[in-house]
Every structure is written in C-alpha cells, then in structure tokens.
Amino acid sequence: MKNKTFAVLGLGKFGSSVAEALTKAGAEVLAVDTDEEIVNNIAPNVTHAVRADVCDMEVLKSLGISSMDGVVVAITGNLDASIMATIMAKELGVPYILAKANNAIHTKILEKVGANRVIVPEKESGIRMAYQLIAKNFLDIIPLSEKVSMVELSVKPEWVGKSLRQLNFRQKASANVVAMKQGEEVVVTMDPDKPLTEDMILWVTTEKKNMEKLM
Numbered sequence: 001m002k003n004k005t006f007a008v009l010g011l012g013k014f015g016s017s018v019a020e021a022l023t024k025a026g027a028e029v030l031a032v033d034t035d036e037e038i039v040n041n042i043a044p045n046v047t048h049a050v051r052a053d054v055c056d057m058e059v060l061k062s063l064g065i066s067s068m069d070g071v072v073v074a075i076t077g078n079l080d081a082s083i084m085a086t087i088m089a090k091e092l093g094v095p096y097i098l099a100k101a102n103n104a105i106h107t108k109i110l111e112k113v114g115a116n117r118v119i120v121p122e123k124e125s126g127i128r129m130a131y132q133l134i135a136k137n138f139l140d141i142i143p144l145s146e147k148v149s150m151v152e153l154s155v156k157p158e159w160v161g162k163s164l165r166q167l168n169f170r171q172k173a174s175a176n177v178v179a180m181k182q183g184e185e186v187v188v189t190m191d192p193d194k195p196l197t198e199d200m201i202l203w204v205t206t207e208k209k210n211m212e213k214l215m
Contacts, residue, residue, distance in 0.1 A: 003028050004134055007065055008046075008072045009054040009085050011038045014100055015074030017126030018133075020045045025134045025212050030063060054085045057092075065089060070096040070133055073115070079106060083113055090114030098129065127208075135215040144205065150178070151214060153202045165192040173213035175206035 004027045008019040011033040019031040019042060029046045033039050036051045043049035052059050054075065065071060071089045075082040082099060089097050090113065099115035101107040110118045119129065128141040140152040159167060169175040179188045181201040204214060 004069045010075035012076040021127040021130030066092040073099040163193045174210045179203040
C-alpha cells in the first residue's frame with residue numbers, strides 16, 4: 001500500500017511534533033517553515049524539509065502540495081499566513097486540511113475558508129493528531145506516562161470476525177486490550193474467543209513506540 005503523504009506548514013512546537021509523529025508512523029512528510037534553523041533541525045526526522053514562504057501560491061505548487069493526501073497548517077503567530085495557506089491548499093485541491101487555530105474567532109475563519117478540521121493545539125497533542133490523520137481506526141490517544149498510552153480503536157475491517165485470541169495483540173503489537181465497548185455496553189472482562197464486530201470500540205494500552213503496530 002502506498003505511504004500516505006502530508007505537508008506540514010509551520011514548524012513550531014505543534015507543527016514539529018505532528019511532522020515527526022507522522023514520519024514515525026510511516027507517512028512521507030514534507031516539513032515547511034520560513035526559519036532556516038528550524039528547517040535544518042527537523043530535516044533528519046522527516047522525509048523532506050524545505051525553507052519556503054507558504055503564502056506564495058507558486059511556491060506551494062512547486063512543492064507538490066496538490067498531490068498530498070493532506071496538509072497540516074500549523075503556522076504560529078501570523079493569522080493572515082495561516083488563513084492564506086489554508087485557502088491556497090484548498091484551491092490546489094488538497095483533499096484534507098487540518099489547521100491550527102489560536103482562538104474561537106480564528107477557528108471560525110479557518111473553517112469558512114476550507115479547513116476540514118480546526119484544532120486548538122493547547123487542547124490536543126500533535127502526536128494524537130498525527131496518528132488520527134494516518135490511521136483512521138485511531139479515535140483517541142490518552143498518555144498514561146512518558147512511555148505508555150491508552151489508545152481508543154475502532155475495529156479495522158480485517159479484524160472483523162476474528163477473536164482477540166486470534167489477533168494476539170500482546171504478542172504481535174506488545175499491547176493489552178483492557179476494555180471493549182459495543183453500543184452503550186462496556187466490557188472489561190472479555191471473552192478472548194468472541195469474534196469482533198465492526199461496531200466495537202477497543203481500549204488498548206501500549207508503549208508509544210509500538211502504536212504503529214495497531215494501525
């Protein structure tokens with residue numbers, strides 16, 4: 001399967017964490033910022049890193065933004081730049097645009113000009129957003145410690161009809177299923193031989209370094 005491709009525009013703390021997490025999760029990532037030092041620092045941790053003005057339509061075209069699976073507009077400190085980058089990404093036909101906002105007014109503007117999702121990064125971590133972008137079955141990630149997280153997962157199509165014993169998350173993904181939700185019912189003592197269905201939600205604990213094994 002072809003790796004997903006993303007551009008991250010703006011490499012502040014949030015943008016950098018998204019870019020690096022997407023790369024670790026297996027995506028091809030183009031990281032863009034106007035600060036040469038920041039670009040040089042992140043270059044070893046992403047697929048490509050470029051110093052460029054993201055408010056220039058011709059620059060974005062030359063970077064191949066139109067062929068990306070998604071763009072993260074993570075520009076900090078410049079409201080006009082984040083709005084312009086979102087508008088241009090939309091005009092270039094990017095299918096999914098996630099944009100960072102500083103407040104409620106900024107959020108409304110970004111939504112109106114074409115962002116598919118707008119977040120306030122103080123409320124949502126860059127790593128969480130990265131995994132939700134690349135793995136549609138990741139519904140939420142809750143850090144339990146510096147190394148361990150609880151991941152809320154929807155059942156992937158290839159898991160349907162298989163039991164937890166057959167999937168063997170502990171061995172294959174170094175993960176433990178701690179609870180399952182189906183409808184309004186939450187079960188913590190699960191039958192390991194019960195086939196999973198597509199409407200089930202799993203809560204799984206795993207070390208952060210192993211999260212990609214659940215994708």
